[in-house]
Amino acid sequence: MILTAELIYALTGVGLFGMGLRGALLRRSLLGRILAINICGAGVFLLLVAISYTGPGVAPDALPHALVLTGIVVAVSATALALALGRRLRETARE
Amino acid sequence: MGIQLWLMLDLVLSGLALGLGWAAVSSRDSQRSVVFFIAFGLLLAIIWARLNAPDLALAEAAIGAGLSGVLLLSALRDEPAAAAAGDMIRGPKALLVTLLSLALTALFAWVLLQTLDVADKVRMADQIAAQLPNSGVTNPVTAVLLNFRAYDTLLELAVLLAAVLGIQALGPARPPYRAAGPLLGGLIRWLVPLLILTAGYLLWAGAHAPGGAFQAGALLAAAAVMLRLGGDPDAGLPRPRVQRLLLVAGIAGFLLVGIVTTAIYQSFLNYPDGWSGGLILLIETAATLAIATTLALACIGGRPAGWEPAESGAVPTRQRESK
Amino acid sequence: MLDLFGISLIFIGIGFYAAGSIGLLRLPDIYSRLHALTKADNLGLGILCAGLALLNGGLLYAMKLLLVWLLVLAASATTSHMIAQQALRRETN
Numbered sequence: 001m002i003l004t005a006e007l008i009y010a011l012t013g014v015g016l017f018g019m020g021l022r023g024a025l026l027r028r029s030l031l032g033r034i035l036a037i038n039i040c041g042a043g044v045f046l047l048l049v050a051i052s053y054t055g056p057g058v059a060p061d062a063l064p065h066a067l068v069l070t071g072i073v074v075a076v077s078a079t080a081l082a083l084a085l086g087r088r089l090r091e092t093a094r095e
Numbered sequence: 096m097g098i099q100l101w102l103m104l105d106l107v108l109s110g111l112a113l114g115l116g117w118a119a120v121s122s123r124d125s126q127r128s129v130v131f132f133i134a135f136g137l138l139l140a141i142i143w144a145r146l147n148a149p150d151l152a153l154a155e156a157a158i159g160a161g162l163s164g165v166l167l168l169s170a171l172r173d174e175p176a177a178a179a180a181g182d183m184i185r186g187p188k189a190l191l192v193t194l195l196s197l198a199l200t201a202l203f204a205w206v207l208l209q210t211l212d213v214a215d216k217v218r219m220a221d222q223i224a225a226q227l228p229n230s231g232v233t234n235p236v237t238a239v240l241l242n243f244r245a246y247d248t249l250l251e252l253a254v255l256l257a258a259v260l261g262i263q264a265l266g267p268a269r270p271p272y273r274a275a276g277p278l279l280g281g282l283i284r285w286l287v288p289l290l291i292l293t294a295g296y297l298l299w300a301g302a303h304a305p306g307g308a309f310q311a312g313a314l315l316a317a318a319a320v321m322l323r324l325g326g327d328p329d330a331g332l333p334r335p336r337v338q339r340l341l342l343v344a345g346i347a348g349f350l351l352v353g354i355v356t357t358a359i360y361q362s363f364l365n366y367p368d369g370w371s372g373g374l375i376l377l378i379e380t381a382a383t384l385a386i387a388t389t390l391a392l393a394c395i396g397g398r399p400a401g402w403e404p405a406e407s408g409a410v411p412t413r414q415r416e417s418k
Numbered sequence: 419m420l421d422l423f424g425i426s427l428i429f430i431g432i433g434f435y436a437a438g439s440i441g442l443l444r445l446p447d448i449y450s451r452l453h454a455l456t457k458a459d460n461l462g463l464g465i466l467c468a469g470l471a472l473l474n475g476g477l478l479y480a481m482k483l484l485l486v487w488l489l490v491l492a493a494s495a496t497t498s499h500m501i502a503q504q505a506l507r508r509e510t511n
Contacts, residue, residue: 005105009146010207012109016116018200023120025192026184031125031167031174035132038163039116042139046112051211053146054220056101060147061220062235066244069154069236070251073309073386076158076166077258080393083170084265087396090173091266276503282496289489 009050016043030086034079041075108142121183125174129167136160149305150236153297157313158390165320166394169269231371232302240307241375245349245364252345252385259342259389268397274326283325290318298383302372308345308379312386319391328400330391335401338388345385348378420472427469434462448505452498459494463487 016039023036045068052061115138119131136159143151183189223235223243230238240248275283294314301307323330332338352374353364360367366374392399438458445451467487471480 003102005101005146007208007211008102008105008109009142010211011204012112014200014203014207015113017203018196019113019116019120021199022193022196025196026189027120028184029125029174031170032120032128035128035167036120038132039120039135042116042135042159046139046142047207049143049146049148049151052218052220054218056147059220059224059235061218062223062239063219063244065148065151065236066239068148068151069240069309070248072151072154072158073313073390074251074254074258076163077255077389077393079163080166080396081258081261083166084262084396087170087173088265276500278496278499282492285492286489 006050006053009053010047013043013045013047013050016040016046019043030089031083034082034086038075038079041071045071104145108138108145111138112142126171129164129171132167133160133164136163150234150307150310153305153310154313157310157317161317162313162320162390162394165324166396169394169396173269229368229371231366231373231375234301234303234305234307236305237301237307237375237379241378242366242371245378248382249346249349249353249364252349252382255386255389256342256346259392262393262396263398263402266397268328268395268399271328272324272326275324279325283321287318287321287331290314290321294318294383294387298379299376301379302376308382309386311379311383313390315383315387316390316394319387320394323391323395330395330399332388332391332399335399338392338402341384341388342392343385344388345378345382348381352378420475424469424472427465427472431462431464431466431469434458434465438462449502452502456494456498460491463490 020036020038020040020043023039024033027033027036048064048068048071052064054060112135115131115135119128119135122128122131136155139159140152140155143149143155223239226243227233227235227238230242232238232242291314294311297306297314298308298311299306301311319330319332333341349364352366356365356367357363435458438454438456441454441457442451445454464487467483471483
């Protein structure tokens with residue numbers, strides 16, 4: 001098992017996914033859970049980009065890059081929606 | 096020697112990523128977690144740059160670290176302090192969850208190790224490189240986003256629109272900030288025009304260099320957020336009617352081009368030869384405006400003043416008074 | 419020769435960043451921490467950019483790095499001022 005850059009970052013991505021999953025299940029506050037799910041997402045992105053890396057000078061595989069680019073933007077807008085939902089839940093719970 | 100140095104860099108970066116991710120997920124209070132998450136976003140941008148993904152590095156630095164940070168910090172303002180401390184569930188249930196997620200992670204890692212070597216390296220990279228001269232641009236990521244997989248980008252813009260409509264429907268915007276003092280006001284006065292200029296450059300350069308609609312839209316949204324942090328409650332956005340037009344501009348651009356190409360060529364979004372570059376730039380411009388307005392409204396956090404308030408069917412009257 | 423100079427400048431810049439980080443971790447209150455951070459931000463980044471410009475050569479590249487440094491200077495000065503002002507306001511209340 002040669003320790004390539006692909007392998008290191010792909011394993012890091014898997015590890016981040018696991019951490020995020022544990023955090024999403026165990027945190028109490030909504031903000032904490034949203035952060036944990038974002039970390040899950042970041043792990044998945046890292047995995048995608050790691051397997052598309054083809055070496056130092058060579059052009060990488062552009063298709064996973066495009067997927068991750070749309071993923072980053074969608075993740076931040078989903079986070080914004082989740083935070084707005086949380087705010088609204090708190091307001092309705094208060095009355 | 097060079098390989099060893101790169102390996103050390105990779106080990107350091109991935110170790111830092113795991114450490115920051117752990118800190119963001121298992122910190123005692125939410126404020127710490129948010130700050131660690133912003134730092135994690137910046138580190139991720141560096142990792143993208145190391146993995147030969149400059150487009151992603153630009154987008155992650157602007158969106159993942161910048162806009163995400165603003166979003167989370169302003170959400171932190173609303174979060175009551177009592178809920179912030181003592182955040183993780185502890186006890187036997189927590190141990191079970193930890194063991195199960197560890198097992199799942201190990202399973203994924205094992206699958207990864209099996210498939211990483213065995214997988215036939217049939218990658219799209221060769222096909223993309225072969226078709227790149229026909230696509231109208233020379234940046235492969237832009238070619239994939241706006242030519243080869245243009246339909247996916249159209250649907251992704253629709254997802255952004257759905258998210259921002261949801262945010263608008265959920266309530267009024269967060270309270271505005273205090274007007275900027277001389278120092279922040281001066282910085283904003285210099286940075287906002289520079290951001291707009293850089294966004295225009297990234298939009299243009301996306302055809303042949305790292306850049307494109309998403310990065311440019313993110314920079315424009317950052318300019319809007321800076322204006323809002325300096326006290327402007329509308330974040331420099333135009334009137335609500337124009338905002339609505341801007342929000343749908345990306346999808347409208349795609350659909351317009353798609354309908355015209357369907358009418359002429361009987362296939363949706365099949366750009367005619369020689370027109371690809373121009374059509375891609377047109378769609379990217381519309382998409383930049385749409386993404387910028389979407390992200391700015393997402394960071395504002397609700398309906399800005401001037402949009403019609405929700406009518407009595409949707410929102411109970413007591414809610415409107417609790418501003 | 420120029421390469422060696424550039425690399426040594428980069429290492430000096432890293433040294434400033436290390437000093438700033440140690441200051442952030444060890445100094446007692448927020449004002450002294452801000453003071454330590456400006457060393458990292460302004461001087462460290464400036465020396466780092468100078469080293470990078472020497473390593474890469476090219477006037478355009480050096481001008482871009484200069485612009486980056488100036489922007490970071492402006493942003494870090496503004497944010498340090500605002501953080502200090504907020505901390506002072508919180509203390510006097």
